[in-house]
Amino acid sequence: MSVEGVYVAGMGLACALGNDLSSSVAALARGGVQPTPVAVSESVQWPVYKLPPQDGSWTERLERIVRNVAAQAGEGAGRSCPLFVASSSLDIGHMEREVQDLRLGGDLQDFAGLVARALDWQGPVFTVSTACTSALNAVLAGCDLIRSGEADEALVIGAELGNRFTVAGFGAMQLLSPESAQPFGAGRSGLVLGEAVAALRLSSRPARWRIAGGSNVVDGRNPSGTEAGAVIAMCHEALAQSGLGTQDIDLIKVQAAGSPVNDAIEAQALKQVFDALPPLVSLKSLIGHTLGASGAAELALLVACIEAGAWPLAGYAIDDELGIALSTQAPARLRNMLLNVVGFGGGHASLVLQDCTA
Structure with a gap:
């Protein structure tokens, strides 16, 4: 028997701000934390x-x-x-530090097996590894199982733990900022990576936060960046699945990570979707780009901020040429939120989250 609603019944987060949601929100309200230099060779280090x-x-x-x-x-x-x-990154850090397998080989399911054993998990276990869209795609897959009636609940764990291989790779591609992440910022010079582990418990039982719809669009014409047409398509598809129009969206959690080019592409694409842009919010200047965990980590942190009455502030000047702004406070009306994630390989994923109490 199929069901109509899928809800976020529980959330957990450990990130640079803190080991749980309450401490993370408290640190965010104090202005956040500084990244830590991570050495990838004797003479090269990047903030994480x-x-x-x-x-x-x-x-x-x-x-x-x-x-x-x-x-x-x-x-x-x-x-x-x-x-x-x-x-x-899966279990690359484990191979670097414990197995000493410099080939970074192994089975794709090995990391999920580590997580499942940590939880003494008895149910089916799936790996989702689609670069930065991994966690959001895991949520969409969990929603499909629940809507089809094959499960009443699902647990999504998004996890990115430290390893030098990922940092060195992004650095070699000249994608990292040597100082700080400034999404949509006038002085943005690249992204800053972040570690995070997040949990989202999905359920068919009504709760405050409902997943109204979502989409995953793959356009590989720019395998390491944002494609405007895919951003437009993912937003329209997520809205269509949710039964909403552009005028119904009260807040957009943007992908923006601090890339000079990709941030500009995303901003221009969003302006093509929305006649008047809703308020925008970004979290990567506070926790970094947590790659495959970002969809779950940023959803959990944003919801926790809303529930606690805190708001993530940029703390830097926004690029006037983009013609956009990041919201300095929670919107007066906040029922429907669009959460966007873009990743390597042309992955573009979007989720509509609805506050059923608003």
Whole structure:
């Protein structure tokens, strides 16, 4: 039997701001934290928004953080529902530090197996690794299972833990800022990576936050950047699945990571979708670009900010030439939010999140 509604019944987050949602929101309200330099060679280092330090090996750290964020999201129906593990770097850090497999080989499901064992998971386990759109695509896959009646609940874990390989790769492509991330900023010079582990518990049972629809559009013409046509298509498809028009969207969580080119493409594409742009919000200047975890991490952090009455502020000058602005406060009306994520390989994903109490 199919069901109509899918809801976010619980959320958890560990990121550079803190080990849980409440401490993350508190740190955000204080102005955030500074990234930490990560050395990729003797003479090269890049800033990264790292998780708070913890003792133990890479695997022990992963297990501890995963259990923490899953507990924040609540038990729900238990550990027999589908588990979606979303990541871009997967277990590269484990291979760097513990296995010493410099080929960075292994099975695609190995990382999900580590996460499942940490949670003593009894249900089916899926890996979603579609670069930066991984977590959002995992949410969409979980929603499909619930809407089809194949599951009452699903748990999505988005995880990106530190490794030098990812930092070195982005640095070699000249995509990183040597100082700070400034999404849509006048002085933006590249993105800053971030670590995060987030949990979203999806359910068919009504809750405050409803996933009204979403989309995933792949356009590989620009495999390492944003494609305007795909941004336009993903927004229209997400709205169509939600049964909403552009005038119904009260807030857009943008992808903007600080890229001089990609930020401009996204801004121009959004202005083609919306006659009048809704308020915009960005989170990457506070937690960095958490790659495959970003869809879950940014959703959880944004919802926690809304519930706590806090608001993420940019703290830098916005580029006037883009013709946009980041909102300095929560919109007076906030019912329907569009959350956008863009990733390598031409992935463009969008989600409509609805506040059922508004």
